[in-house]
Amino acid sequence: KNEVEQSPQNLTAQEGEFITINCSYSVGISALHWLQQHPGGGIVSLFMLSSGKKKHGRLIATINIQEKHSSLHITASHPRDSAVYICAVPTGNQFYFGTGTSLTVIP
Amino acid sequence: EAQVTQNPRYLITVTGKKLTVTCSQNMNHEYMSWYRQDPGLGLRQIYYSMNVEVTDKGDVPEGYKVSRKEKRNFPLILESPSPNQTSLYFCASSSIGQSEKLFFGSGTQLSVL
Numbered sequence: 001k002n003e004v005e006q007s008p009q010n011l012t013a014q015e016g017e018f019i020t021i022n023c024s025y026s027v028g029i030s031a032l033h034w035l036q037q038h039p040g041g042g043i044v045s046l047f048m049l050s051s052g053k054k055k056h057g058r059l060i061a062t063i064n065i066q067e068k069h070s071s072l073h074i075t076a077s078h079p080r081d082s083a084v085y086i087c088a089v090p091t092g093n094q095f096y097f098g099t100g101t102s103l104t105v106i107p
Numbered sequence: 108e109a110q111v112t113q114n115p116r117y118l119i120t121v122t123g124k125k126l127t128v129t130c131s132q133n134m135n136h137e138y139m140s141w142y143r144q145d146p147g148l149g150l151r152q153i154y155y156s157m158n159v160e161v162t163d164k165g166d167v168p169e170g171y172k173v174s175r176k177e178k179r180n181f182p183l184i185l186e187s188p189s190p191n192q193t194s195l196y197f198c199a200s201s202s203i204g205q206s207e208k209l210f211f212g213s214g215t216q217l218s219v220l
Contacts, residue, residue, distance in 0.1 A: 033209060043197060043211040086150065088209070093157060094165055095140070095209075099149035 003027050004089050006098030013105050019074040021101045023087035032070050033088040034061050037100070043086075046072070077105045109134045113198045113212030120188055121220050128183045128215050130198030136210070137203040139181035140165070141173065143194040144214075150197070156181055157203065188219040 005024045013019050023032070031050040037043045047054050047061040049070070054061050058077075063070040074081055084100040111132045120126055132139065140155035142165075152165030156175040170192055172184040181200075185192060198212040 035209070035211075041195060041214045041216075043199075043214075045208045045210070048208050088150075093138075093155055093163065095142075095150075095152050096166075097142075097150040099147065 003091070003096040004087060004098040006087055006101050008101060009099070010102045011104070013077050013103070015078060015105055015107050017077050017105075019077050019081075019103065019105075021072045021085050021103070023070045023072070023098055025068050025070075025087075025089045025096075027089065027091045027096070029065070029068075029089050029091060031090060032063055033090070033095075034070075034072050035086040035088055037084040037086060039083070046085075074103075077103075079105045079107050081105050109210065111198055111200050111210050111212040113196075113215055115215060116213060117216050119218045119220065122189055123187050126185050126188060126217075128185075128196060128198075128217070130181045130183065130212055131179050132181075132200040132210065133179065134200065134202075134210065135178065136200035137178070138207070139175065139198065139200045141171070141181070141183045142197045142199065143167065143192075144197065145194050153183070153196075185217075188217075190219050193217060193219045 007022045033048050034046040058075045060073040086100045087098045089096045114129050137158045141153040142150045144150045151167045154173040156162045196215045199209045201207040201209045
């Protein structure tokens, strides 16, 4: 049973488009992580947020703790944004992950 | 440079031959953890450690062992690997608490024949 659901599973966009990736979870949490995994496998942490909104460059993450939902937005998407985006939810001392959204941005 | 160092990057072995994947971090992090990533299943937690000599099972611990004798190191041990343990493995660390940023190793692609 997966505690974390992501949508969409796959996403193809034209360069410059605004992109939204969604994450819903069923457990009570105090924070949520967004991760990025490029082809070749390395994983980097993009955001850790517990409320409201965070912005880093063209990336914006929002979370609604009461509704158990988070979104990752990419403004003015670029081919270098092509990657798998994963949300991670810590519960106690364990982490549960969505299965990821594979994003391809076409020039 | 702050980093999590994971070795080896690729490993091919045969069923039953004991192996160890090493993980080391230079950030004095208390929390370290191991994950496996499989197509369609995403990342799943194998074991985690809150500090030296403190380890606990994650979601999929069967067939794996870990140890935390030093704060910086958290090796993953497969005493008798089986083909269903073929997977991409990641080590990660963070400061104590689930609300701290995770730092990942570069991954180990393991194939068990």
